[in-house]
Amino acid sequence: MATVQLLRALFTGALTVASFSAQALVQDISAAFRPDPSNPMINEFVNVTPASGVCAWHIPTICKALGIFSIRTDYLRAVSNGPIRADHTDPRQGAMWKLPSEWRDVQVTHQETGDTDTVQFRMAGIGHRWDLQPRSWVWDRPFGTDNWRDYWRHAPLPCNSTGYAATALNWALFFWIVPENAGICNRVPTTEITSMAYSLTEYAYAIRTPNPLKMNAGQYTGTISYSVGPGGDLDFGDIMMPNDNVLTFNFILDVDHQLKVEVPPGGNRIQLEPQGGWQAWLQNGRKPSRLFRDQTVNLWASSHFKMTLECPEPVGNTCSVRNEAGHQVPLDIAVSLPPGLTDAAGRPVNRLPLLLDGSGSELFQPSMYVDRKPSTLHFEVKADAVAQMLEQPGSTYSGSATVVWDSEI
Incomplete structure (x- = not known):
């Protein structure tokens, strides 16, 4: 059985308010943007000048x-x-x-x-x-x-x-x-x-x-x-x-702006399983071709952001899981984002790999205010690595990965 720990990162845009002192023949024109959950398609500044x-x-x-x-x-x-x-x-x-x-x-x-x-x-x-x-x-x-x-x-x-x-x-x-x-x-x-x-x-x-x-x-x-x-x-x-x-x-x-991620209770501990669960192997002797788990997180986003991946024991450009004997295999992590968010080229984000060097996930941009919409993190150990794990009977593989949503671009 393989388990992976998921850590979450939250961001809320901070507002610092300043003003110019009034002078003769000087006029301040003030406008503000704050996401409105009741009108997610209306994404405009509001003139707040008296x-x-x-x-x-x-x-x-x-x-x-x-x-x-x-x-x-x-x-x-x-x-x-x-x-x-x-x-x-x-x-x-x-x-x-x-x-x-x-x-x-x-x-x-x-x-x-x-x-x-x-x-x-x-x-x-x-x-x-x-x-x-x-x-x-x-x-x-x-x-x-x-x-x-x-x-x-x-x-x-x-x-x-x-x-x-x-x-x-x-x-x-x-x-x-x-x-x-x-x-x-x-x-x-x-x-x-x-x-x-x-x-x-x-x-x-x-x-x-x-x-x-x-x-x-x-x-x-x-x-x-x-x-x-x-x-x-x-x-x-x-x-x-x-x-x-x-x-x-x-x-x-x-x-x-608002950029916020909500992981449901227990969602930061991921258990990878084969298709249909472990019983299909135990009862039928059918070896699993891959181990995976999809974890849903809720997302609020009104600004562009990037996603990065961090882990203490990388393998190549991704994270890993290992057993007590030190045998290590790659853990692939990908993300799917809800409608209203696209990548830098304006394409929908569906199972986009998250890599340690950040390539491909440098910019996600909203076309509307995304208000608590489900996003999915996809965790997978692929077939070649699973075959290696099966050569280590009785082992438990574990590891940790940190997925970061970052508005500082």
Whole structure:
């Protein structure tokens, strides 16, 4: 009778949380990935940046449909450096907006390993609270003085309307959607504006995050900066002067993976037997052609990992069992993984040999969160070795092997 001891290794991805201190014209954008057993097919980052403004309070359904998020801040303000002329024809001489609405790549870097990945980011909407002198009726085109508010509810092309505006005699809050790669949006008064200020700025953004299943557990950070002011990435024209010339976004992506192995009670002690058990040999005299045992273990996995094999008494590139007299034969160990896990070439893993040099098992990668699915370890002493063992009657062969699931790749 041959027995083999199986040791298990468990790993749970650890999360280290850090944050950037808030500064004027600096905004943190935070996203997190944590496996969700109730939705194993949904493997995406969740934006956990505190929301404010219209997407949080006024038009959440529209924002969700567009995949955008809004932030309202008084860090970014602007004041006019002169009057805004009535019926001006140059958009730069009045109230205008040009945003960096195109997608831009941002490299994010793992804080411990130095691994990198890419976030895509764009600004997708703009709004303000504006205050002006004289009264708000300077905006009376094209709806007339009784409906000047609609002038701000309805966006000028290429911006798109949201239907949101809150107004009073000398101020208004508005918000417009800015499509990808949009040009200038502007408004022209019919009466000269003596002075104008943006006391609040509200912007929307969209973000595309990497595939978290291909990222290491931990925290990734990155930064992108936009120039603000005349001719900059974020441009309010030549009249409305911002209070600073740079707007910086810090990206913080937390990846909290799970890699866990559960061996059932008694499963770390493996007894190898021939097909049909030992009785077939004892009763019929039929010599066994091989000794084997399949051991099921439960697996949780949301990240890539590798598997390694360790043993105190190797034979070639695998482990072994031996008897009291020191006779040693190879013990072959293989693994089958559940659907949703593939090897480095994207193939299903079925009876893949585990070798001491690690070849072939250097990378397994998930296409979904594997939530407590059965995996099988296959233990076998093959026919040639069994024939040798039968030449040692009365012997008990034993040995130990350690199978390691390792997320450190």
